Amino acid sequence: MHLHEYQAKQLFAEFGVPVPAGRMVESPPDAVAAAKALGGERWVVKAQVHAGGRGKAGGVRLVDSMETVEKTANDLLGSHLVTKQTGSPGLPIHRLLIETTVAIDRELYLGMLVDRATERVMVMACAAGGMDIEEVAERNPDAILTEAIHPAVGLQGYQCRNLGFGLGLGGEQIRAFTRLVGGLYRLFDQLDASLVEVNPLVLTADGELLALDAKLDVDDNALYRHAAIGDLRDPTQEDDKERSAREHGLNYITLDGDIACMVNGAGLAMATMDLIKLHGGEPANFLDVGGGATADRVAEAFKLILSDAKVRAILVNIFGGIVRCDLIAEGIIRAVQEIEVTLPVVVRLEGTNVDKGKALLDESGLSIVAADGLTDAAQKVVQAARETRS
Template sequence: MNIHEYQAKELLKAYGAPVAKGTVATTAQGAAAQAKDLSGDVFVVKAQIHAGGRGKGGGIKLVKTLEELHAEADRMLGKPLITPQTGPKGASVRSVYVVEDTTIARELYLSLLVDRASGRVAFVASTEGGVNIEEVAANTPELITTLDVDPASGLSGFHGRVIASALKLEGDLAKQCGKLVKTLYNLFIEKDASLIEINPLVVTKEDKLVCLDAKMGFEDNALFRHPDIVELRDIHEEDPAEVEASKHDLSYVKLDGTIGCMVNGAGLAMATMDIIKLYGGEPANFLDVGGGATKERVTEAFKIILSDPNVQGVLVNIFGGIMRCDTIAEGIIAAARETNIAVPLVVRLEGTNVERGKELLRDSGLAIIPADDLDDAAKKAVAAVKAAA
């Protein structure tokens, strides 16, 4: 789960990290009025969406008067903001974050994430912070330092010193960096975060470190431990189908292809998508109904898949271990009838009660294309979609 920048800043502030004072508003009038409580005459107006690259899309503007602030907030609010991470449709701006201007001497980059290679939490640091950090990573990776934290020994002063050295910070700035490293790590661990990104982390002209921007994501499977984080969820920033899927305990991610996939088990779902691509098709989604799905959950999964107008065919690939194949078959039949499915439907079942499941599908009177195995299913799904195009 991701949160907005202003929410991330509140969490950073609560843990003692240095952030510039700011205020959030949902109207241009509110933004201008609330800015009066901030110090100085220069402000930064920042569109609040769950995507990076806002500056490149015109979503971050420096203003020098309240009139300019009002005009920029009015320009952003209620409009789609298109950035390199939103896609061509952009994301609708529902709030703006107004922040006191900060006098910047240097821009740095600092983040924490889960390093999948080492299986540890890792710091990533670079002296080249700012809007082009992706280009730095691609073209000059030697400018980026990665430092893992051993879970057995935990964080120590060593980590702060290494990060400070990587960022070329000395003296009091190095001490500030060490404190910030500890703060970010504590926040990351205590809140089960998956990402904390400070870009840029700035050195001000007064030799102070300030988290000028912040992005945070949290592990979905740990949210039950953090009701305070759940309250920060903004479903307007999520795909409506993914929001609906979460209500039924379905793992769903929309993709750009034409073949809808309903599978049980994340590994099998990945394999299904891979083999669809192998035979020249494109998966329209990742959808894992789980190991103990009910008939009702399968029906809802079908509805969600078919709600995507790009879906031109559906492939159901179920290995019934805990889940019984006859239960899946009943859900498929109910969903196909309820949704009046009009695209090719390929079904591969294997496992517990498989013969009963296949019998139910045969006797349903529906135009279901049976498959013997995953290879056969993928071939038939791709062929059916191409034939119908």
């Protein structure tokens, strides 16, 4: 689950990570009031959306008068911010973060994530802060400093010092950096985070370290332990279909193509999309109905698929392991009948009771195309989509 910057900074502060003074607002008058309360002569107005690249897209603006604060808030609130991470529709701006300005001496990068290769939390740091870390890693991978945290002993002081010295810090700055990294790791561990990122982490003209930006993602699977964190979810920043899918226990991601996929198992779903691409089609979604797919879940999956106006054909690819193919076939038939699916539906079944499942589809009298094997299914659904488009 993604958090807004202002939410992440509130949590940072609770764990002893220094952040600039700021206030979240939802209206232009509140923005002016926040700037007055913060004091000073210049402020930063930041659009609160779940996407990176806000500054380049005009979502982070430096202002130097109350009139400009109000005008900027009026311009941003209610609009959509389009960045390289949002796609063309962009994300709606309903909240702003008003912050005091900081005299910056250096910009650094600091991040933590779960590294699947080492099965440990990895701390990353780089002297090139304020830039896209992916671009830095591609151009100069040696610039990325890393320390893997052993799960049994946790973050060690020498690891913080290694990173600090690698960033060119010294003296009191090393001690402040060690405290900051320690706070971030406690936050990461106690809140079951999957990603923490500070870009930039700035060294001020006074020699202080501040988290000028904050990104925090929390593992959805751990939210049952963090009810207060779950309450911070902002549904306006999520795709409507993806939100509906989550409510019904489905894993759904919207894509740009016109061939909808309904598959049980993430790996099989990826392979299905690859085959569709290989045979000249474009997937409209990633949809994993899970290993315990039921008739009700299949019906909800069809509703999700049909809510996408660009879909021209549907491929159902089910491997009946935990759930028998005949039960899946019954669910498909019921869903097609109840929802009145008019688009071409290609079904590939394999696994337990596959013959019974195919027989049910054949005897249903519905216009469901049975496929023998994944390649045959991909070819048939790509052709069906072409015919529907023409």
